[in-house]
Amino acid sequence: MxxxxxxxxxxxxxxxxxxxxxxxxxxxxxxxxxxxxxxxxxxxxxxxxxxxxSKSEFTEKFVIPQTKKASKYITLHQELTANEFYVVPLPDQEKRC
Incomplete structure (x- = not known):
């Protein structure tokens, strides 16, 4: 590979x-x-x-799973922004960045 x-x-x-x-x-x-x-x-x-x-096999194995993941993140983002939430790093994580 x-x-x-x-x-x-x-x-x-x-x-x-x-x-x-x-x-x-x-x-x-x-x-x-x-x-x-x-x-x-x-x-x-x-x-x-x-x-x-085939086109359908490639779509089923690679495209659809990635599309589902993207959809979940988009939905989460939309919900967070619609409800005026935002994410901040925890104090422990700020030190690592």
Whole structure:
């Protein structure tokens, strides 16, 4: 995994120069940023000999869990600000910062 992280930018650059991802080919519903990201991830998986993911599988495994987390934080923030609460560090935490 560490080797992949080191080469991530290089792999992405190599993937991006292909004809498939020229700007004029962009299409809002079927050929967009999401399909680009998924195609890149699938190219990395294929290079590692792993099974590629469908759009729905990727969404279920990675997008939805992160969206749920973000939703919880947004809801918490909205409730705190709507009720005029604010958070301050505890005295012990101020010394560590």
């Amino acid at each position: 560490f080797g992949l992280l080191q080469d991530w930018d290089k792999l992405l650059e190599e993937f991006s120069v292909g004809e498939a991802w020229l700007p004029h080919r962009y299409e809002e519903h079927d050929y967009n940023c999401y399909t680009y990201a998924l195609a890149f991830i699938n190219s990395v998986l294929a290079a590692q000999g792993k099974q590629q993911m």
